[in-house]
Amino acid sequence: MSENLAELQREIAALSERIVALRNTHAMFPDDAQGTAEAALAELEYAERLLGSAGTELARAHSGPPEPRRPAEDGDRVLLRAVFNELSVPVVLLDHEGYVRRINGAGATQLGSAPGYLTGKPFSHFVDLRKRAAMQSWLAAVLRGDGPAHLESRLALRGWAEDVHLTLTRLELPTEAQPLVLVAMSPPMSGSEEEGPAPLESEVENQVVVLAARRLDVLTRMTRLLLRGTTPTRDLALTDAADLLADSYADWVVIDVCDLPEGPRAARRAAVVGPADAPEGQREEVAALVPGDSDIPGEVLGRGQSLLFPLIEDETVLGRAEGGAPILAALGAGSLLSVPLRGSRGVRGALTLIRRSNRASFRLADLGLIEEIGEHIGLALPPRPQ
Structure with missing residues (x-):
């Protein structure tokens, strides 16, 4: 009885989280209403069945011990593993919590790792x-x-967005206590990719020499800017620095500054620069967030350590908009890095860069460059008022 009740509570909690995610997605991307509505309808049908069977499940007594599962033959297991690994179709086997249990060679190539x-x-x-x-x-x-489910989706791999058709199939295996899901990836059925910002980097820029030259150019331009910008109009200088990075290195640039020694809670958002095609009011939403209230830059301001996210796993780390939707999801973020602005007397602020999913991910080399730029900006800031 208690196990059934605990399982019911887990299902309801998971359903609630998915409903919130769908509501936020619909609010941010109304043009995707069809795909979101289909998923919401499936959730509604499930909720109806869950409510209808809740009383029965709670009243049902424990059943007898399940029949012992017959282990699979070793030969069959080896054969199936070989067939799975050699399939030319990208496939992923997920456990009942959505974690990758096994992936074949084509699937690993598709995901880029x-x-x-x-x-x-x-x-x-x-x-x-x-x-x-x-x-x-x-x-x-x-x-x-x-x-089974068939849906059009989009992968975020190596910092690039790629449209894909996913086929999800439930598997019941005699050796597994919980069901598994087989995910097959194929080209999109529509034959056309979603509209989105065009990639800003060509393949040649993946070459080490070109990337190194580009980083040196960004650092040189930033140094010149800071040497010219050490004036009382420091907000304007910070906006210029954010403009330079947004023009050549990122889509969104956020600079937060601590004018008082109280720490992250006293930080103010000094500059926000985004792409020209950003929706109206989006820059103001980012600017209105309190820096110390979110994981980023709150953790960078508090601990003075840089953070690098080649892939965005938690879209809430930069905070939420007034309606509760995660800001990173609204920005279409693909990767993010945040570094401290370190002056002569400790951390003076944080510099956060965001690239959308149509651009190459930030790498360790990018983190090193932005850390150096962050230190230069920190040293150029005027002293805190006494």
Whole structure:
């Protein structure tokens, strides 16, 4: 009885989280209403069944011990593993919580990482923020036995967004106590990619020499700017610095400054610069957030340590808009880094850069460059008032 009740509570909590995610997605991306509505309808049907069977489940006594599962033959297991690994179709096997249990070579290539790295990661982390809520709802529907699901989605891999068609199928294996889900990835059925910002970097810029030259150019331009900008109009200088980075290195640039020694809670948002095609009012939403109230830059301001997210796993780390929707999801973020502005007397602020999912992810080399720029900006800030 207690186990059934605990399981029911877990299902209701998970359903509530998915409904909130779908509501936020619909609020931020009304143009995707069809895909979001289909996922919401599946959740509604499940809620109806859950309510209808809740009384029966709570009253049902414990059943007898399940029949012992017959272990699979070793030969069959080896054969199935070989077939799985050699399939030319990208496939991923997920456990009942959505974590990657196994992935074949084609699937690892599709996600842009080694199988050993991908195993144990939540599959949702490799889905673009805009499509993540719908995918999680369909995954839950498949796991509870509503049949296979077919959906158009988008992967966020290596910092690039790629449209893909996902087929989710529930598997019942005699050696597993919980059902698994097989995810097959194929080209989108529509044959056309979603509209979005065009990639700003060509493939040649992946070459080490070109990237190194570009980083040196950014650092040189920033140094010149800071040497010219050490004037009482420091807010304007910070906006100029943010403009330079947004023009050449990121889509969104946020600079937060601590004018008082009280720490992160006293920080103010000094500059916010975004792309020219950002929706009206989006910059003001980012500017209105209190820096110390969010994980980023709150943690950078408090601990003085840099943070790098090549892939955005938690879209709430930069805070939420007034309606409760995660800001990073609204920005279409693909990767993020945040570094302290370190002056002669400690951390004076934080510099946060965001790239959308249509651009290459930030790397360790990018983090090193921005850390150096952050230190230069910190040293150029005027002293705190006594």
